[in-house]
Amino acid sequence: GAVVSQHPSWVICKSGTSVKIECRSLDFQATTMFWYRQFPKQSLMLMATSNEGSKATYEQGVEKDKFLINHASLTLSTLTVTSAHPEDSSFYICSATRGDSNSPLHFGNGTRLTVT
Amino acid sequence: KQEVTQIPAALSVPEGENLVLNCSFTDSAIYNLQWFRQDPGKGLTSLLLIQSSQREQTSGRLNASLDKSSGRSTLYIAASQPGDSATYLCAVSKNFNKFYFGSGTKLNVKP
Numbered sequence: 001g002a003v004v005s006q007h008p009s010w011v012i013c014k015s016g017t018s019v020k021i022e023c024r025s026l027d028f029q030a031t032t033m034f035w036y037r038q039f040p041k042q043s044l045m046l047m048a049t050s051n052e053g054s055k056a057t058y059e060q061g062v063e064k065d066k067f068l069i070n071h072a073s074l075t076l077s078t079l080t081v082t083s084a085h086p087e088d089s090s091f092y093i094c095s096a097t098r099g100d101s102n103s104p105l106h107f108g109n110g111t112r113l114t115v116t
Numbered sequence: 117k118q119e120v121t122q123i124p125a126a127l128s129v130p131e132g133e134n135l136v137l138n139c140s141f142t143d144s145a146i147y148n149l150q151w152f153r154q155d156p157g158k159g160l161t162s163l164l165l166i167q168s169s170q171r172e173q174t175s176g177r178l179n180a181s182l183d184k185s186s187g188r189s190t191l192y193i194a195a196s197q198p199g200d201s202a203t204y205l206c207a208v209s210k211n212f213n214k215f216y217f218g219s220g221t222k223l224n225v226k227p
Binding site for chain 2: 091108
C-alpha cells in the first residue's frame with residue numbers, strides 16, 4: 001500500500017531555533033499534502049494544505065510566517081517551525097493524497113516536537 | 117461548515133465482541149468517507165475508504181457503511197481482539213483539498 005514517510009519522528013530543540021520536518025510520499029505522486037497538529041487526547045487540527053508548485057493555503061489562526069511550508073515536488077513537502085517556542089511543542093502529522101475521489105488519504109507517523 | 121461527530125468518545129469491550137462505531141456529518145455533499153485508526157504517538161492508518169456512490173466497504177473483520185442522505189457512517193468490527201485497541205477516526209471529504217475529521221472513538225478491547 002501507499003506509504004508516507006515523515007522525518008524526524010521526534011525532535012527536541014531550544015527556544016528560538018528552527019526545526020524542519022519532512023514528509024515524503026514513497027510510492028505515489030502526492031498532488032496535495034496536508035499538515036496537522038494534534039494536542040494530547042484531541043483530534044487533528046488542520047494547519048495548512050499544500051499543492052505541488054504553489055503556495056500553501058493556511059487555516060485561520062495559523063501563522064504562515066511561523067510555520068513555513070514548501071511543496072517543491074510531487075513527493076516532498078516540508079514544514080519549518082521558525083523561532084520555536086515551548087507552546088509550539090506538539091505532535092505534527094502530515095498526510096498526502098493523489099487528489100482524486102478514489103485515492104485514500106495517507107498519513108506519516110508524525111513528529112513529536114519538544115521545545116525547551 | 118462540515119461538522120463530523122463520533123459517538124461514543126470511548127468504548128471498552130471484552131475480547132470477542134462485535135462492536136459498532138458511529139460517525140455522523142452535517143453536510144451530505146461529500147466525495148468520500150474514510151475510516152482510520154491511530155495508535156498512541158503514531159500517525160493514522162487508513163482502514164477503509166467509501167466513495168460517495170458506495171454504501172459499504174469490507175476489509176477482513178471490518179465493515180464500513182455509508183448512508184449519505186442521513187449523514188451517517190458506521191464501522192463494524194467483528195470478533196474484536198486486544199490488538200484492535202486504538203483510537204478510530206472518520207473523515208469526510210467534500211473536495212480533494214478539504215478533509216473534515218471527527219474527534220475519534222477510543223476503543224479498548226480487554227483480554
